[in-house]
Amino acid sequence: MTKSAWSRWIGLAILLGSGPAFAGDTAKGEKLFRNCLACHRLQGDDGATIRKGGRAGPNLFEVIGRLAGSAPNYEYSDGLQALHKSGQVWSKESLTAFVVNPNEFLSVQLGPGHTSKMPFALPNGAADIAEYLANVATTRK
Template sequence: MKLMIATAAMLLAGSGAAFAQDAAAGEKEFNKCKSCHMIVADDGTEIVKGGRTGPNLWNVIGRKAGSVEDFRYGDSLVAAGEAGLVWDEETFVAYVQDPKGFLAEYLDDSGARSKMSYRLRKGMEDVYAYLVTVSPDAGS
């Protein structure tokens, strides 16, 4: 019995982040992002009409940073992608809170810069959960 309780407690503790995420709330929070970002599927289906200042965020989760063809990324983000940065929950949440600081730490380069000046102060996990829903390759 104690083993079952301990196992259940471990499962619940380990899944806390999943319960904290809300894709529907993230979709609403994404309204702050769409002034710079759009979400357009590979077949051209427009999921979120948005700006073109930032890259298309279709299938962003699980994607190497700085890798959307024909988008002009900053040098530091491209370097981070070349160094192995792939967008997952941990990296996405840290990046959107402080893009410049994240890249400086990731690249161990105090001169690293990001073209993304906006910082998301809350709801990052929810936006991540929403972006998972428009990232069909996220699990592969």
């Protein structure tokens, strides 16, 4: 394994295993989520719109705790379909790592050649967005 591959593995292991050290800020995440609305929306199971957004990406309401690649009515990339088959459930930590670099996350989790359709990476603020998404369902009235 190359030095670059080792450093990616180590970085992801630190990120996924760090728990509270990577806790995000819900209020910051809510503001940063504007960057995601071009492709994603937040819509409850009852059809109520929490945040209007695009439909190029899956609905992110209750994404934390959900099996990867399982939002209804969305055609996932081969990489996300493989992640689904692996049994990956989104946690705040894994979603943060994915948002920081989707293709790198899939490559580390599944091996080289697995990619996402998500063209956007957010190296700063990903933990805040994950924290917001983890809390939006519980704070919804």
